[in-house]
Every structure is written in structure tokens, then in C-alpha cells.
Amino acid sequence: MNVHLSEDEFATLKQLSMSFARGTVGLRISDRLKALGYASEIMGSLIITDKGSARLATGE
Numbered sequence: 001m002n003v004h005l006s007e008d009e010f011a012t013l014k015q016l017s018m019s020f021a022r023g024t025v026g027l028r029i030s031d032r033l034k035a036l037g038y039a040s041e042i043m044g045s046l047i048i049t050d051k052g053s054a055r056l057a058t059g060e
Contacts, residue, residue, distance in 0.1 A: 005055075010056075
């Protein structure tokens, strides 16, 4: 079962699937997505992980 994501968190996953994010994602959302394993920070940029891509594919 998937953990509930807010609309903003899911929208951020969509944004990350198209490109990395640097300084455009709020700290709360960034921290939560990283804690869930859906995003990772590389050289100061937030990127989507394979787990995040799989979650995005569920559509919820």
C-alpha cells in the first residue's frame, strides 16, 4: 500500500520526472520525498529515484 502524497508532493514528483530541481522545491516536500525514497539529492539538485518513478506510474 502506498503512503498518501499531497497534491503538491505528487506534482513535485511529476516535475522531477521531467527534469531535476534546484531550489524550486519546498524544504518540507523535498525532505518528505527523500525520506520516502522517492527523491534523492545529488550535487544540490533533487532528482527522482526509480522508486519515485514507480510511484508516479501508479497515478496516485
